[in-house]
Structure formats: C-alpha cells, structure tokens
Amino acid sequence: MLVLQQDLADEARRIPIGDVDVIRLGRLAADTERFANALRRFGWLATRA
Numbered sequence: 935m936l937v938l939q940q941d942l943a944d945e946a947r948r949i950p951i952g953d954v955d956v957i958r959l960g961r962l963a964a965d966t967e968r969f970a971n972a973l974r975r976f977g978w979l980a981t982r983a
Contacts, residue, residue: 938969 941962948954 935969938965941965 945959945962
C-alpha cells in the first residue's frame, strides 16, 4: 500500500510540470485496480469470518 501511495504521489507531482507518460500512467492505473480488487476480496473474506 505504501509503494502504491508513493507512486501516486510521484505522478501527482509530475503531471503539473508536464511530465506525463501514458504508459507509466497505465501501469499505475492497473496496479491501483489490482490493489482495489484485493481490498474488495479481503473485505468480503473478513465479513465471512
């Protein structure tokens, strides 16, 4: 989670200065979606316990 948070913060600093890389942003979006899916699964599992 901390790595994803740092990656998001890095992108937030890059975008205003025009350092936009769509491939890097795509990878970050995919990583974010995988993390969100994992949180959903964990939440679902936690409600089953």
